Amino acid sequence: MDRQFLIVSTICFFAAVVRTIVALRAGIFRPGQFNFLAIGLGFIFQTAFLSIRGHALGRCPLTNLFEVFIFVAWSVALIYMVVGPAYRLSLMGAFTAPLVVLLQGFALIAPIDIRHPVRLPANPWLEFHASISLVAYGAFALACIAGVMYLVQERQLKTHQLRSVFYHLPPLTDLFAAITRLLWWGFALYTLGLVSGFFVGQPLPYVQMVCASAVWLLYAAILQGRHLRRLAPKHVAALCIIGFTAALTLLWGITFTAQMPSPP
Amino acid sequence: MNLFCVGLSHHTANVETRERFAGHAETDCILRAAGCAEALLLTTCNRVEVYGASEERVSTDEIARCLVRKVDNKTEEYALAFYRYEDTRCVQHLFRVASGLDSMVVGESEILGQAKKAYESARASGAAGPCLHRLFQRAFHVAKQVRTHTDITRGSVSVGSVAVDLAQRIFGQLGNCKVLVLGAGETSERTARALVSRGVTDLRVSNRSSDRAEELARLVGGQAVRFDEWPSQCREIDILITSTSSETPLLTPENLSAMLRNRVDRPLFIIDIAVPRDVDPSVNEMEAVYLYDIDSLQSVAEQSLALRRQQIAAAEAIITEHVAAFGKSISHRLDCNAPPSTEDRALGETPLRTSES
Numbered sequence: 001m002d003r004q005f006l007i008v009s010t011i012c013f014f015a016a017v018v019r020t021i022v023a024l025r026a027g028i029f030r031p032g033q034f035n036f037l038a039i040g041l042g043f044i045f046q047t048a049f050l051s052i053r054g055h056a057l058g059r060c061p062l063t064n065l066f067e068v069f070i071f072v073a074w075s076v077a078l079i080y081m082v083v084g085p086a087y088r089l090s091l092m093g094a095f096t097a098p099l100v101v102l103l104q105g106f107a108l109i110a111p112i113d114i115r116h117p118v119r120l121p122a123n124p125w126l127e128f129h130a131s132i133s134l135v136a137y138g139a140f141a142l143a144c145i146a147g148v149m150y151l152v153q154e155r156q157l158k159t160h161q162l163r164s165v166f167y168h169l170p171p172l173t174d175l176f177a178a179i180t181r182l183l184w185w186g187f188a189l190y191t192l193g194l195v196s197g198f199f200v201g202q203p204l205p206y207v208q209m210v211c212a213s214a215v216w217l218l219y220a221a222i223l224q225g226r227h228l229r230r231l232a233p234k235h236v237a238a239l240c241i242i243g244f245t246a247a248l249t250l251l252w253g254i255t256f257t258a259q260m261p262s263p264p
Numbered sequence: 265m266n267l268f269c270v271g272l273s274h275h276t277a278n279v280e281t282r283e284r285f286a287g288h289a290e291t292d293c294i295l296r297a298a299g300c301a302e303a304l305l306l307t308t309c310n311r312v313e314v315y316g317a318s319e320e321r322v323s324t325d326e327i328a329r330c331l332v333r334k335v336d337n338k339t340e341e342y343a344l345a346f347y348r349y350e351d352t353r354c355v356q357h358l359f360r361v362a363s364g365l366d367s368m369v370v371g372e373s374e375i376l377g378q379a380k381k382a383y384e385s386a387r388a389s390g391a392a393g394p395c396l397h398r399l400f401q402r403a404f405h406v407a408k409q410v411r412t413h414t415d416i417t418r419g420s421v422s423v424g425s426v427a428v429d430l431a432q433r434i435f436g437q438l439g440n441c442k443v444l445v446l447g448a449g450e451t452s453e454r455t456a457r458a459l460v461s462r463g464v465t466d467l468r469v470s471n472r473s474s475d476r477a478e479e480l481a482r483l484v485g486g487q488a489v490r491f492d493e494w495p496s497q498c499r500e501i502d503i504l505i506t507s508t509s510s511e512t513p514l515l516t517p518e519n520l521s522a523m524l525r526n527r528v529d530r531p532l533f534i535i536d537i538a539v540p541r542d543v544d545p546s547v548n549e550m551e552a553v554y555l556y557d558i559d560s561l562q563s564v565a566e567q568s569l570a571l572r573r574q575q576i577a578a579a580e581a582i583i584t585e586h587v588a589a590f591g592k593s594i595s596h597r598l599d600c601n602a603p604p605s606t607e608d609r610a611l612g613e614t615p616l617r618t619s620e621s
Contacts, residue, residue, distance in 0.1 A: 157434065158548065160560045162567055167418045171436035172531060229529055232551045 002056070003108070005049040006070065010104045012042030013077075016097035035093040042100065043077040050074060060127035065255045066113035068134065072251070073103040075138025083142060083182065095145040126200040133193030133212070137251065139186030140219070140244045143179050147240035150175045154234055176233045179240060180226060187219050211250040218243050265301065265395055266320075269354040270327045270346055271313030274368050277345035284342055285312050285331040295391070298326050302393040304386040304400070305331075306361075308378050310368050315358065317395035324348050352591050358399060359583045362407040364416060371416040371572040376407050399590075406586045413582060416575040419568025423561045424451070427535045428458045430564070431503055434533050434554060439463040442501040446470050446494055447508035448480040451537045455505050456484045468501070470494040472508070498523040498532075505535045506542040515543040517550055524553070535561070 016038040049070065053061040061067045080096045107113070153169045156162050169175070194216055197204055222239045225231035231239070272282060286307055295303035295316060302317040314327050328343045349357045357366070362379050364371045383400045386392035392400070411417050420429040428438075435441050443464050445456050448471040456467060467486030471477035474488065481488040489497055498504065498520070508514065515534070524532065529552070536543040536557045548555035556564070 153433070157430070157554050160556065160563060162419070162564055164415055164418070164571055166433065167415070171432060172434050174436045176529070226529070233529055233531075234551065 002049050002052040003113075005045045005052065006104065006108065009042045009045030009049065010101060010108065012038050012045060013097045013100045013104065016042070016093060017101055020094040020097065035097065039077060039080065039093050039097060039100075042097075043074070043081060046070065046074045046077060046104075059122045060131050062127065062130045062134070063116055064112065064114050065252070066107050066110075068251065068255050069103050069107035069112075071131070071134045072137050072141070072248075073100045073107075075135045076100055076103070076141045077138075078135070079138045079142045079182075079185075083178070092142070092145055092149065095148060096142070099141060099145065123200060123202075125196060126202075129193055129196040129200055132189055132196065136186045136189035136193055137244075137247065139182050139189060140240075140247055143182035143186060143240045144244035146175055146179045146182060147237035150179065150233065150237040151241075154237075172233070176236070179233075179237060183219065183223055183226070183236075183240065187216075187223055190216060190219065208254045211254050215243075215247045215250055218246065265317045267315075267317050267351050267354045267395060267399065268322070269313055269315050269349045269357050270324050271306075271311060272345045272347065273311035273313070273366065275366075276347055277342075281342050281345050282310075282312055285328065295322075295327065295330055298322055298330060302396045303391050304382055304396050306379060306382040308375065311361070311366075313361070315354070315396060315399070317393070352587060355399065355402075355590055356583060356587045358403045359406045359586060360580075362403040363410040363579055363583065364407070365410075365576060365579055365583075369421050370569065370576065371418075372421075373411070373417055376404070379407075380404065398594075402586065402590050406583060409586075410579045410582050414575040414578045416572050416579050418575075419564075419571055421565050421569050421572075423537075423558065423565060424454045424458045426561045426564045426568070427455050427505075427556065428462055430554070430556065431459065431533055432462065434531050435502060437463065439465065441503055442466040442468070443486075443503040443505065444468045444470065444489070444494065444497050444501045445480065445484075445486070446504060446506040446514070446542070447538065448473075448476045449507040449537075452505050452507045453480055453484065455535060455537070456480070456486070459503070459505075460484055464503075468497060470497070495519070495523055499527065501532070502530065503533045503535070505537070507536075507538045508542050510538070510542055511540060513542060513544040515547055517544065517546050520547055520550065520553070524550075537561075 016035045019034050019038070050061050053067065057063060062071055076096060077100055080092060083092070149169055150172065153166065153172055153175065156166045157172070170178075194212055197212070222231070222236060222243060225239075226236050272285060274282075277285075295305075295314060299320055299322045300316040300318045304315045306313045306315065312331060314331070316322065316327075324346050325343060328346055358379075360366045362376055364373060364375055367375050379400070383392060383396070386396065420426040431438060431441070438459060441459075441464055443456070443459055443466065445452050445467065448469055456469075460467060465485075467481075467484055468489045469477045469481040469484070469486050470489040470491050470493065471480070472491050474490065477488040477491075480486075506514065531552045531554060534543055534547065534553065534555045536555060539558060541557050543555055543557070545555065545557070547553055
């Protein structure tokens with residue numbers, strides 16, 4: 001039953017992707033209300049899925065790689081719903097929807113929804129630690145998307161080749177302001193998640209600690225470079241893409257190793 | 265009632281012919297005397313058109329005679345340039361004209377304002393009755409829909425407006441931007457004025473002749489800067505418009521990188537409209553520097569125009585849909601005097617209010 005909600009949610013996001021592709025082919029690249037509504041509806045179904053799964057588990061649904069991917073996709077949609085209209089970045093939906101479709105599509109197809117044989121005990125600190133860290137991933141994902149938009153816009157301005165999409169993307173300075181805000185939000189949430197990890201009442205695996213610290217250091221370095229004006233906006237945008245790709249890979253690694261049976 | 269349009273435009277006649285048939289203030293009254301129940305004259309620099317409704321056919325020659333300013337033996341020869349559209353084709357033509365599809369610069373928006381003005385004028389004089397009222401109300405609605413649902417008006421098609429458009433794509437609001445105009449030529453002045461009209465308040469002008477710099481600064485509401493001070497100004501500004509008569513480039517990557525030290529996160533937009541160019545083209549390779557010379561501005565203008573042309577098919581589809589719906593709504597009620605249905609009202613038609621001043 002819960003997977004059906006997820007399938008419907010993925011179809012909603014996919015509809016937004018199809019709409020964008022059709023608009024691009026017609027040379028009309030405008031956000032419109034359709035994308036926002038499709039993503040909004042997809043978000044509602046995602047929330048329904050997580051709610052049902054959470055009730056069934058009796059805890060925050062972050063017990064396997066499948067749930068982690070869905071939670072990241074949900075965080076991306078959540079932050080888009082908050083940030084998109086606020087920063088006049090509604091076109092971000094056109095870039096957000098494909099990422100969510102990829103995350104959810106992979107989660108649905110890959111055999112990663114492995115239920116734990118025993119019901120895991122609730123641990124509020126552990127659940128807070130995991131969920132807040134994944135919401136931070138949502139902010140990093142949106143920073144990555146804004147980074148892609150920045151590079152697309154910057155490339156067109158540099159090469160003097162302005163396509164239809166150029167007239168619908170936000171100005172460079174607005175995009176860079178959005179990237180900076182998203183990075184700070186993501187970093188603050190991630191730090192909170194990291195710190196809360198010390199209160200879970202059980203030792204965290206060494207590999208997870210190293211990976212989590214590496215992601216934190218990476219984003220700290222980007223923000224420091226930005227703060228000291230050592231990094232040009234273009235480099236910050238590119239690092240947001242590299243950073244999120246690395247963070248997602250590490251997240252996979254962390255969750256994968258967490259699911260591995262412990263050595264005797 | 266027969267709807268028709270008779271006219272000439274840049275497609276069929278040169279400016280001399282258009283001048284000859286430019287009509288005059290009382291044309292609509294003359295047309296009514298010639299047998300039209302309703303008439304409206306739309307005159308712009310690119311077209312002279314009469315939209316009318318009549319029970320009996322009014323010949324094109326008759327209308328041409330009403331429009332001609334001075335009758336001479338060449339009038340009949342010129343009259344060959346006139347086109348005539350009736351009923352559905354007249355409706356389609358007006359929808360295309362109002363949407364900017366028939367304009368010399370495809371997608372230009374000035375024509376809609378001119379059509380509205382012509383309609384208001386005809387309505388005020390009583391020359392436009394219920395038929396033309398419904399036709400024009402629908403045309404304004406269609407034009408708005410075409411603008412909203414296609415990219416027909418996107419991008420700028422003149423060098424000055426391209427520069428301003430690009431500045432907005434880089435900086436967003438221009439209110440906080442600092443602009444330096446280097447060389448007080450005519451194109452610089454036009455570009456500076458366009459920037460001021462979009463909100464720029466901090467504008468500095470530097471020229472070899474300080475008198476000219478002060479004069480331009482006064483004209484555009486900026487401040488004059490001594491010519492030997494412009495390099496230091498480059499540290500502060502966001503937009504540089506340059507058009508000096510220097511034979512060698514004033515800005516090279518070497519001297520600009522020294523000027524831009526410690527401003528890595530602030531873009532610099534350079535508009536080089538000088539020939540020969542004031543800025544070395546390799547400056548565009550520098551981080552956060554966007555250089556546009558006269559050729560690249562012209563190229564962007566052409567790209568915008570091409571983009572607009574790509575949108576014609578989408579716009580035509582909207583128009584075709586409306587032409588069919590309008591034709592149907594008129595034929596259902598057989599005459600234009602019937603009040604518009606709820607559906608027609610939703611499509612922009614309103615009952616004619618003759619009591620309005």
